Amino acid sequence: MTQTTATYTPEDMAEFARQARVRILEAVKHAGGGHVGGPYSAADMLAALYFGILDIRPDEPDWPDRDRFVLSKGHSSIALYTMLALRGYFPVEELLTFDSIDSRLQGHPDMTATPGIDMSSGSLGLGFAAALGIALGARTEGRDFTTFVMLGDGECNEGIVWEGAHVAARYGLSNIVAIVDHNKLQQFGWSGETLNERITPYTGTQLADRWRAFGWEVMEMDGHDIPQVLATLEAARAFEGGPVAVIAHTIKGKGVSYMEGDYTWHSKVPNDEEFALAMEELGETEGGAA
Amino acid sequence: MTALAQGKALRLVFGETITELADEDDRIVVLDGDTGSSTYTSLFEAAHPERFFQMGITEQNMLGMAAGMSTLGLIPIVSTFSCFIVSRAHDSIRVLIAQPKANVKLMGGYAGLLAGMTGKTHLMFDDISIMRAMANMTVVAPVDEVETRSALRAIIDYDGPVYFRLNRPNTPIIFDDDYEFVLGKAVTVREGTDVTVFSTGTQTARALEAAEALALEGIDVHLVHVPTVKPLDVDAVVAAARKTGLVVTSEEHTVVGGLGGAVAEALAVNAPTPMILHGLQDVFGESGPDGPLLDKYGISAEKTADAIRAAAANR
Numbered sequence: 001m002t003q004t005t006a007t008y009t010p011e012d013m014a015e016f017a018r019q020a021r022v023r024i025l026e027a028v029k030h031a032g033g034g035h036v037g038g039p040y041s042a043a044d045m046l047a048a049l050y051f052g053i054l055d056i057r058p059d060e061p062d063w064p065d066r067d068r069f070v071l072s073k074g075h076s077s078i079a080l081y082t083m084l085a086l087r088g089y090f091p092v093e094e095l096l097t098f099d100s101i102d103s104r105l106q107g108h109p110d111m112t113a114t115p116g117i118d119m120s121s122g123s124l125g126l127g128f129a130a131a132l133g134i135a136l137g138a139r140t141e142g143r144d145f146t147t148f149v150m151l152g153d154g155e156c157n158e159g160i161v162w163e164g165a166h167v168a169a170r171y172g173l174s175n176i177v178a179i180v181d182h183n184k185l186q187q188f189g190w191s192g193e194t195l196n197e198r199i200t201p202y203t204g205t206q207l208a209d210r211w212r213a214f215g216w217e218v219m220e221m222d223g224h225d226i227p228q229v230l231a232t233l234e235a236a237r238a239f240e241g242g243p244v245a246v247i248a249h250t251i252k253g254k255g256v257s258y259m260e261g262d263y264t265w266h267s268k269v270p271n272d273e274e275f276a277l278a279m280e281e282l283g284e285t286e287g288g289a290a
Numbered sequence: 291m292t293a294l295a296q297g298k299a300l301r302l303v304f305g306e307t308i309t310e311l312a313d314e315d316d317r318i319v320v321l322d323g324d325t326g327s328s329t330y331t332s333l334f335e336a337a338h339p340e341r342f343f344q345m346g347i348t349e350q351n352m353l354g355m356a357a358g359m360s361t362l363g364l365i366p367i368v369s370t371f372s373c374f375i376v377s378r379a380h381d382s383i384r385v386l387i388a389q390p391k392a393n394v395k396l397m398g399g400y401a402g403l404l405a406g407m408t409g410k411t412h413l414m415f416d417d418i419s420i421m422r423a424m425a426n427m428t429v430v431a432p433v434d435e436v437e438t439r440s441a442l443r444a445i446i447d448y449d450g451p452v453y454f455r456l457n458r459p460n461t462p463i464i465f466d467d468d469y470e471f472v473l474g475k476a477v478t479v480r481e482g483t484d485v486t487v488f489s490t491g492t493q494t495a496r497a498l499e500a501a502e503a504l505a506l507e508g509i510d511v512h513l514v515h516v517p518t519v520k521p522l523d524v525d526a527v528v529a530a531a532r533k534t535g536l537v538v539t540s541e542e543h544t545v546v547g548g549l550g551g552a553v554a555e556a557l558a559v560n561a562p563t564p565m566i567l568h569g570l571q572d573v574f575g576e577s578g579p580d581g582p583l584l585d586k587y588g589i590s591a592e593k594t595a596d597a598i599r600a601a602a603a604n605r
Contacts, residue, residue, distance in 0.1 A: 111390050119358065123385045129351045130386050133358020133366075136343065140319065141362055160382070163348035167355070170346070 008051040010226040017047035017226070020082040021255045022284045023095050027078050029275055031099040034107070037265040038152060039079030041183035041223065041250040046083045048229040049148060053237075058088040061115040067145045068134050070119040072127030073152035073181060074108040075267070081105045081114070089116040125158035127151075128178065132164045135176040146237050150179045154186030154201055162214065168243045169215030177236040178216070178245045181223065182207055183252035185263045198263045211245035223248030256281050294462035294495055301399055301456050303435040305330025307442045308367055309337045315446065317363060321345050321356050323370030329399040329456070331369045349379040356394045357386035365393055365446060371405070372398030372414040372455070376421060387451045388426045394451050396421075401431075401455045402492065402542040403570065403587055404580045413575030418490075419547030421453040422520045429520040431455035431491030432471070434463045437517060440471035448473055455491055457542075459580055462495040464515075476523040478530070482512035485602045486530045489540040490516045490549045493569075493589060497540045500595035509602050522552045528561045537565040538601050540594055545569040564605065568597040 008016075020043045028034035050056070054067040071080045078098055085092045090104070097103035104113045108122030119134070121127030131149035138145060155161065168176060184200035192199040202210070208218045217239055221232040229248070236244040252266070253259030256278045270278060312318040312334065319341045326332045326344075335342040345352035349370060356366035368375065375383070375396050387394045398417055405412050421429050430445060430452060432438040438456075445452040464479065479494065480501050489497040494515040501511035514530045516523065531537050537557065539550035550567035557563050570587055584590035588597070 119361065120385060120390050123381050126354050126382055126385050129354025129382065130358035133355030134361060136355060137359035137362040137364050160350040160354065163351035167345055167348055167351060
């Protein structure tokens with residue numbers, strides 16, 4: 001399950017994403033806190049990245065020529081930790097130390113603590129800027145790896161994102177791929193018809209239009225359709241005409257019926273009944289390990 | 291008062307020195323926040339265009355990109371006005387540079403009270419306190435062109451984040467050409483027996499002028515220049531304080547948490563000593579020519595002498 005040389009099929013990746021959702025909820029329940037909705041919207045894409053797209057060596061996390069991945073939506077850290085563990089960077093059992101004292105698995109990604117984390121992040125927008133710096137530095141140094149960075153759609157509220165978008169286009173950086181997890185909800189967001197209904201930060205094509213207006217090539221994909229994710233990210237990597245933003249249409253809380261599209265699951269700990277139901281829906285017949 | 295020999299502006303020496311350093315070290319890259327025509331990164335761009343990156347007016351992004359570049363072994367020197375680095379981009383520095391100890395050098399241009407006719411928005415004289423409070427950060431404030439040249443070499447050799455204070459006006463020279471800056475070390479500029487004065491940055495030149503004037507009045511000042519405010523040279527500070535038993539700190543900076551704060555913290559724990567904190571008094575600045583600003587805000591050589599004289603008289 002954690003071989004470094006294996007080639008994985010899209011079906012394998014879907015299975016890793018399923019396992020990741022189980023592990024994420026176990027870790028959050030065990031820690032008594034953490035984010036769920038965002039990690040679930042990103043899980044399929046992270047499985048595609050770590051088992052299909054990224055050229056990496058789990059047994060040599062600092063391999064200089066590896067592709068870089070920066071989780072700029074750092075509050076989804078548990079999803080990244082889970083994928084790193086499944087990929088063999090550290091034991092899967094360590095996931096249950098998430099957020100506990102002295103753990104390598106901090107609430108937000110810490111490049112000084114966790115093997116496989118290419119950049120610290122957490123204050124929104126910063127990881128994106130750092131990823132652009134990695135890409136510009138790589139081009140300056142004649143290195144030919146690709147830097148992938150994942151942002152949230154809520155994160156795109158941040159001004160720093162558009163500062164960086166401008167500069168990246170100005171430099172014509174074609175070794176950066178920004179994936180925007182467009183799950184249509186943020187932590188609280190703007191209210192809709194009722195106070196319980198929260199509306200998407202960017203409606204229709206607004207998000208794609210913004211990136212395009214800043215000079216980025218825009219691609220779109222269903223962030224839960226793994227073959228589509230693989231094909232789109234490979235096309236984005238291959239594009240040589242400048243930076244690429246991939247708008248990933250996703251569902252916050254994807255995979256558990258009562259979480260999907262419910263903003264309150266941005267960060268929330270399931271009670272025992274909710275946990276059991278989630279495990280059942282995720283096909284985890286053993287009932288989970290929380 | 292006897293004027294010291296006038297030297298170059300530290301910003302000009304900065305531009306010249308990093309250009310030279312990059313001749314020898316191709317890890318050095320410069321990120322400019324659209325102020326290169328003021329901060330003299332223009333010299334670097336002319337000599338090393340392939341290692342100069344115009345970031346436009348995107349300070350938060352610029353500091354973040356510098357952090358990313360540093361992960362590849364490059365040494366990013368980030369340059370713009372101090373207020374836009376320390377204040378505008380504080381979050382990027384904290385999360386991406388200080389927390390991971392990224393090897394990024396932050397050049398705070400136009401720091402202090404004398405930033406041309408810019409006024410309070412641009413006058414940054416709480417930069418030392420703010421950066422000093424940040425874990426993992428080293429804070430350096432050189433006094434003259436000789437020290438700036440030497441200190442820039444030293445901070446490039448040091449692997450870690452450094453905030454480096456650069457002032458706008460031409461600055462008197464107090465050190466001989468063979469002076470060598472040592473990171474983390476204070477340096478005695480004048481031996482004396484009556485009162486110990488600690489100063490940093492360009493204020494040291496005014497403190498030295500004050501000390502020479504006070505000598506004529508029979509007040510013998512022991513002047514210690516503290517170019518590295520963090521980490522503070524605690525041993526030197528304690529020894530110099532004990533030498534006279536009376537301390538004045540003097541800085542072109544707020545008295546809240548800067549050099550005065552650092553010295554007070556060190557002495558309170560190690561060697562409690564009567565002390566006066568001389569500098570900007572918890573205020574914002576205003577537009578004006580350099581001379582009247584120094585006078586109004588009480589840090590001219592004359593006003594510095596007044597502060598030291600009063601401390602000595604009240605001991």
